[in-house]
Amino acid sequence: MSWRDHRTRCICKKIMFSPEEWERVERLHRQLTxxxxxxxxxxxYARKMLSEREIKVTVVRPLTDPTPIAKAIGRVGVNVNQIAHWANENERITPEQVAELRDGFARIERLLGELFDERDSHEAK
Structure with missing residues (x-):
């Protein structure tokens, strides 16, 4: 009895790669997976690439992707700092209000840091 018996795919082909070619193949396979x-x-993966020459993958980023959020929060942070500076110069805001603004911004920074950490740990898997 042969290893080919009772298989739907009974044709076996062997292919050789240079180290550079194999590195590229492994990298593409890793990116796809x-x-x-x-x-x-x-x-x-190899069967699909050899028979159809391409694999289409649609990447859907979760709503918690921190990259676009980071840009928006950076702008908010600049505005908060300008407000705090103006308030300190004009003394039209209490020190408690300034502290509240700073605490709010610190919370935003912490939450954004957690999003980046979560994304990085997910990408490392």
């Missing part, structure tokens, strides 16, 4: 578990097994 980050966003699609369908091609986690290398055989599935």
């Amino acid at each position: 980050e966003s699609s578990v369908r091609y986690k097994q290398f055989g599935n």
Whole structure:
């Protein structure tokens, strides 16, 4: 009895790569498996690439992607700092209100840091 018996895919081909080619293949496979578990097994990936020459993957970022949020919060932070500076110069705001603004901004920074940490730990997997 042969290993080919009772297989739907009974044709076996062997292919050789240079170290540079193999590094590129591994990198492409790794990038694909980050966003699609369908091609986690290398055989599935190689078969699809060889037979159809491309694999289309749509990456959907979660709503908690910190990159666009970070830009917006940076602008908010500049505004908060300008308000605090103006208030300190004009003394039309109490020190408690300034402290409240600073505490709010510190909370935003902390939450944004947590989003980045969560994203980085997810990408490391």
